[in-house]
Amino acid sequence: MTHSQLNDWRESALRFEQQLNGIVIGQATAVRHLMLAIFARGHVLLEGNVGVGKTTLLRAVAQGLGGDYQRIEGTIDLMPADLIYYTYLDDSGKPRVDPGPLLSHHERLATFFFNEINRARPQVHSLLLRAMAERSVSAFNQTYYLPHLQVFADRNRVEREETFELPAAAKDRFMFEVSLNIPSDGAVLQELMFNPRYHNTDRLVQEMAGGQIAYYSLNDVSANIQTHIHSSDKLKTYALALWQASHSPGKFGIRLDDVDMAELIQAGASPRGMSYFIRAAKTRAWLEGRDNLLPEDLQAVYAVTMAHRIFFSPLYAYRKDGLMPQLIKGILMQIAAP
Amino acid sequence: MKAVMVIWLSLYLLACNTAPNTPVSDFEFLTPRPFGYINGDEIRHKIIIETRNGVQLQRGGLPKRGVVNRWLNLNNVAVSETKISGGFRYEINLTYQAFYAPLEVKMLTIPSFDLPLAQGGNNASQTVPAWHFTLSPLRELSIRKDESGQYMRPDAAPQLLGDDGVVYGLWAAMAVTLSSAGGLAYLYGYLPGLPKRRVFKKASKKLAGLSAAQTTEALTVFHQALNTVNGAPLFKHQLADFYRHYPSYQIADPQLVWFFNTSNQHFFSDAAQTQSATLATLRKLCATCLDIERGWQ
Structure with a gap:
């Protein structure tokens, strides 16, 4: 792929982003992160209150990408087989077995939205692990490939009862954990309240021009982006320090109030996490029109890439919501480059 | 005869x-x-x-x-x-x-x-x-017992000359001297309680000792100075926040943007090109920041 082709793709991506921001207003940061995930080919864990526009955003993304979109609701009685197939009696009264939500669209499945994933059992999570990591599923004595699959999962953080916390391995498969919060801008909130355009989500999503980003080309584009963006030795050193700080923040002079830094971290980011981290940062550099990585690219994606990969020891786990942003900010504020 | x-x-x-x-x-x-x-x-x-x-x-x-x-x-x-x-x-x-x-x-x-x-x-x-x-003897043989009983006593202390004017002048001179010294120490960053006032002074000294070929060291020195002033590593995209906390540096914005662009080009670009004028420009920028640090701009 030539330099000019990558530039054309970037212009398309920026137009795509602009349109998404027009459909889901007040969520520019989340939209930017979704753009990075799409072009870095990473799965996304969404977290936010109900009704903030997660589903609308994902439907708009699916509409823009042009591939097939599938959505499934996580429930406590959902089993892995429910994703693979379902059985029913057809019109003639005979039992039928048809492919489930994961397989029904074959290779055209581009966007898979797992709503309230933390309500599903760990068995379902483990099935999803392979689908996300290998983009393939075994069923009916054969392997189904889902080369363009991108999983978006939603965690409802209001209710915690009858939910199953995602295991670390499942979390690690997600490139980002993106928070969608209620916009704080009063003008945006008024627009959402009083403009009828935002009351009918079906009609709103249809405003998105279909297929403007060819989903089947994203893997190639992403690979080219990763090759095209360069990183200097100095930047590699900086990225390594950011990674090491996720394991041993105390060694980098990071201090948090009322926290024994030596006891804080149970596990830091994994190598796969760091691979996602650099992929996302390179994609950001590309979107910013550069061919080299800068520290600001790493900083822009550090929180969304790392926050769900750092695990606190049980002593501090219950304070995670308060401590994690402090830790991320401390790491970014403490480590210099160069 | x-x-x-x-x-x-x-x-x-x-x-x-x-x-x-x-x-x-x-x-x-x-x-x-x-x-x-x-x-x-x-x-x-x-x-x-x-x-x-x-x-x-x-x-x-x-x-x-x-x-x-x-x-x-x-x-x-x-x-x-x-x-x-x-x-x-x-x-x-x-x-x-x-x-x-x-x-x-x-x-x-x-x-x-x-x-x-x-x-x-x-x-x-x-x-x-x-x-x-x-x-001769110092005194008569038997000590006289007068009413005060202070026959054997030292000389009365001499009455001092009036020196109020001199003392006031001395105090005034000391006040002027100390305030001048304090002001100069503040401007030159000698006060130990205000380490940030010396940041660009130290950086200027270090830059003065570098040669034109030592671009990496020169850029690092200036990065460290900015980080010290900011209290945390400072990056280009954080300049707006930096100016909010230190508005006096706003006047050096074009030069600081040049510095970060040059630094990014030097440290993070594969096609890093060292410009011969970098060190001289950096010294000028450091002098500007030194003036800002001293409150002269």
Whole structure:
């Protein structure tokens, strides 16, 4: 792929982003992160209150990408087989077995939205692990490939009862954990309240021009982006320090109030996490029109890439919501480059 | 009349004939008043002696410093020698101190001694005569008992001259000096409690010691200075926040943007190109920041 082709793709991506921001207003940061995930080919864990526009955003993304979109609701009685197939009696009264939500669209499945994933059992999570990591599923004595699959999962953080916390391995498969919060801008909130355009989500999503980003080309584009963006030795050193700080923040002079830094971290980011981290940062550099990585690219994606990969020891786990942003900010504020 | 003149001339010639045979051509013993001394007073004697025909004073024979007798000390002996025609002139200064507490006025004597002289193997001496003086008591024999009972007392303290004007002037001068010194220390960043005031001063010194080829070191030095001022690593995209906290640096915005672009190009681009003018521009930027740090801009 030539330099000019990558530039054309970037212009398309920026137009795509602009349109998404027009459909889901007040969520520019989340939209930017979704753009990075799409072009870095990473799965996304969404977290936010109900009704903030997660589903609308994902439907708009699916509409823009042009591939097939599938959505499934996580429930406590959902089993892995429910994703693979379902059985029913057809019109003639005979039992039928048809492919489930994961397989029904074959290779055209581009966007898979797992709503309230933390309500599903760990068995379902483990099935999803392979689908996300290998983009393939075994069923009916054969392997189904889902080369363009991108999983978006939603965690409802209001209710915690009858939910199953995602295991670390499942979390690690997600490139980002993106928070969608209620916009704080009063003008945006008024627009959402009083403009009828935002009351009918079906009609709103249809405003998105279909297929403007060819989903089947994203893997190639992403690979080219990763090759095209360069990183200097100095930047590699900086990225390594950011990674090491996720394991041993105390060694980098990071201090948090009322926290024994030596006891804080149970596990830091994994190598796969760091691979996602650099992929996302390179994609950001590309979107910013550069061919080299800068520290600001790493900083822009550090929180969304790392926050769900750092695990606190049980002593501090219950304070995670308060401590994690402090830790991320401390790491970014403490480590210099160069 | 003629006979009288012949006799005088004969006597004169006779006198001229005998004089050269004595080793001393002149001897003077100069002493102060011989009365009015009290216990502890110093008494200075001066002896002037001129010798002839190379006769020299034997200094080893002079009185030694120290105790002369139970009430008299010789505190100092100073001898100076000058050459005169045919001999030497010596000036001997002796300082005695008397420690005698008489009940009434008493005559005492500083003893006589000989000044040894020598010429080759010939010895001679010149006698310094004893010197008599009177010493008085400090007070009468029985202490007077007056009403105040303060007969034995030290001198009244002297009344000091009025020095208020001088003291006020001194305080004013000290105030001006200290405030000037404090102001200069603040401007030059010498105050230990304000380390950030010295950030760009140190950076300027470091930059001054670098060569044009040391672009990496120069950029790092300036990065560290900015990080110190900011209290955390500062990146280009954080400049707006930086100006919010340190608005005085806003005037250097174009130069700071140039610095970050140059730094990004140098450190993070594969096609890093070192510009020869980088160090000079960086020094100018550092000087601008130094002025801002000192409040001059």
